[in-house]
Amino acid sequence: MMLQLTRLRVEQLRRFRQPFELAGLTPGLNILAGPNEAGKSTLVRAIRAAFFERHRSNAAEHLRPHGDSAAAPTIELDFLLDGQAGQLRKTFLARKRCELQWAGQRHEGAEAEDWLAQRFGFSYALKGESKPQNWGIPGLLWVEQGEGQRLDVDPARDYLHDALAGQAGQGGTAGSALAASGGDELLERLRALRQLLLTPKGGAPTGELAQLIKQGEALAAERETLDRQIQAYRQQVDELAALRQQHAADEAARPWETLQAQLDAARARQTELQAQQAQLATDLARQAQLAQTRELLLAQLAQGTQLQAALAQRQQALDEATRQETAAQAAARAAQAPWQAAQAASAAAREAL
The missing domain is CATH 1.20.5 (Single alpha-helices involved in coiled-coils or other helix-helix interfaces)
Known part of the structure; x- marks a missing residue:
């Protein structure tokens, strides 16, 4: 049996509120690379949930986007199984649904999930979230960042042991030969290969795996630096595009x-x-x-008023003097008549002498 995932699509799942699609998955090893908090581990968990979690399980709460009580986390997987195309679609929480299509067959709900478990050799947890002991061999296929050195191969070994024993019980020649020792020879070979990559105690990376991890960490750091530079460059490009757009708008509007x-x-x-x-x-x-001229004129006017008053007084004095002169002249005339009479009498007397 050969299984290859070709496409993954998620929606309303943790940080992926909007639809996100990962297409173009190839045979062999596929590595998801990206900055921290980009969602790499979320995508691996989505694949595990599609296979290992019941669609009606309440243990899928961890798939819900934060603060979205109405979310319906949806996972869609396209795959090739023994060369034939298939699709698995699961929706959790709000609109619980499971649909499986493969080789002209169609299964829904628990029937589809049981078909997957029987076909791939895993089981579902009786209660709560599924655990590594339920995953069987498929649990070794999808590994989160930093979890490779802590892989637990015992569940896969137990499943392989039981499968080989089952083949032996059915009379299979190759299965009987291998299962006679419970698959110990194969498991010892697997352990020997594992020890080339991981230390016996603690499962720390060693040898070529340790070197590859160091190289991967160096490349990841270099990539983060490049990502930051690219992000800064893109931001500058966006700013330049905005400035050009504004300039074009200004040229048009002037x-x-x-x-x-x-x-x-x-x-x-x-x-x-x-x-x-x-x-x-x-x-x-x-x-x-x-204003200055006005003040001067007012002063002159006041002086003129004073002069008029003095002139009036002088006129009054002049009138009084004239009156007195007239009276004196009248008195003189009155006094002159007797004098003239006396003169005439004097003259007549002289002539009479």
């Missing part, structure tokens, strides 16, 4: 012409205000001069 017209009008208004300000200064100077 807002500076309006601004230039406004500037010219403002300058003309400024010139007008400056002229008005100069005129105002002239007017204020003229007003100050007029």
Whole structure:
């Protein structure tokens, strides 16, 4: 039996609220690379949930996006099984559903899940979330970042042992030969190969695997640096594109012409205000001069009033003197008549002598 995943699509699953598709998976080893918190482990967990979790299980709560109580985490897997195309689609929580299509067959619900478990050799947890002991050999196929050195091969070994024993019980010649020792020879070979990559105690990476991990960490650090540089470059490109777009919009709208017209009008208004300000200064100077002239005229008017009063007094004195002169003249005339009579009498007396 040969299984190859060709496409993975998730939606409303943890950080992937919007649909996300991972296509173009190839035969052999597929490695998901990306920065921290990009969702690599989430995609691996999605594959595990599609196979190892019942669609009606309440243990799928960890697939829900944070704070979205109405979410329906959906996983869709395209695969090739023994060269024939198939598709598995599971929806958890809000709209629980399981659909399986392969080689013209169609299964739904628990029937589809039981068909997968029997076909691939794993089991479902009787309660709660599935655990590594339920995963069988498929549990070794999808490994999260940092978990490779801690793989537990015992569940896969037990399943292989039981499968080989089952073949022996059915009379299979090759199965009987291998299962006679419970598959110990094959398992010893597997352990020997494992010891080339992991230490016997603790399962720490060693040998070529340790070197590859170091190289992978160095490459991951280099990639993160490149990703940051690329992100900065993309941001600069986006900013340049925005500036070019704004420049094109400005070229089309030519807002500076309006601004230039406004500037010219403002300058003309400024010139007008400056002229008005100069005129105002002239007017204020003229007003100050007029005020000074007014004060001078008022002083002269007051002096004229005083002169008029003095003139009136003098006129009154003149009138009084004229009156007295007239009276004196009348008195003189009155006094002159007797004098003239006396003169005439004197003259007549002289002639009579």
